[in-house]
Amino acid sequence: MAQNFLPKRVTSLFLVLVVATAIYLAKAADHNLKETNLSLYFQDISAFSAANATVIPVAGIAGKAWTFTQFGTVFVTDDFITESADPNSPEVGRAQGMYVTAGLDGLNSLVMISIVFTNKEYSGSTLEIQGVSKQFEAVREVSVVGGTGKFRFARGYVTFETYSFHVPTHHAVIRCNMTVQHY
Template sequence: MTFYLHDVSEGQNATFFPVAGIPGKLWSSTQFGTVYVHDDPITEGPDPNSAPVARAQGMHVIASSDGTSSLVMMSFVFTNEAYSGSTLQIYGTNRQNEAVREVAVIAGTGKFRSASGYAMFQKYIDFPDAYSVIQCYISIHYNI
């Protein structure tokens, strides 16, 4: 399955926010201890107006002292007709400087009950500190 995740980090419609960090330090995507929450739309294509599929809801914590990796914990909450109400749970280390990042799919619900596998993320479009489109490829095994 291939989808597109849309991160909006500026303006009234922002879907990706820093919410905590080390006191006295700048909260940023490279500062150890910064915690981000997100509720990003996922669509069938890279255009934000393409058919909605799901929401990516969760958090990222900058977990390496050098700021190059974050711990990702998120649920893909499906909203489209085919998988509505089903979820995939994604967890793992996000090596931020790599072109393609891989994390584990550790569980699922609904039509993806007992899912396991992996998800690969690659930037498709990136306007730093404003808007990004991330291509998501997911390979899973699950019980029907």
């Protein structure tokens, strides 16, 4: 009986050492993470207004109006992103992707956006944003699920706030506050 006891203890001790080493290495890797905080502005012009629209509906339920509150409506976007709320401020990138009105009640949209940076500091890098946005709340939070270039292995979150909305032209300025950890 004593012969079986020793190998079990050695195996258990070995497993504990492997798990402890894995935890230590994971924590050590986190110390190499950088945190970047950005505040950017999406210049969003809906298709209801002009030929220069940056957001347009492309699919929806047959016989139903394709609106932001109609379940199943799919929008594509290519918003330009600026340093400040002023649309004439320097452009730092593009927000390219899609929104789908995913809530039966029309309150939630599924957001899938790539932020493609074009400014000097982050040029060529991207951040990938995905999640459910409660589109009629003052502040909407969505996950950063990845990135490329200077944002490799990015993770974090984004909050969206409607900064301004000009009804006649359907031009909305959306403030995008990002907190991102990356290598």
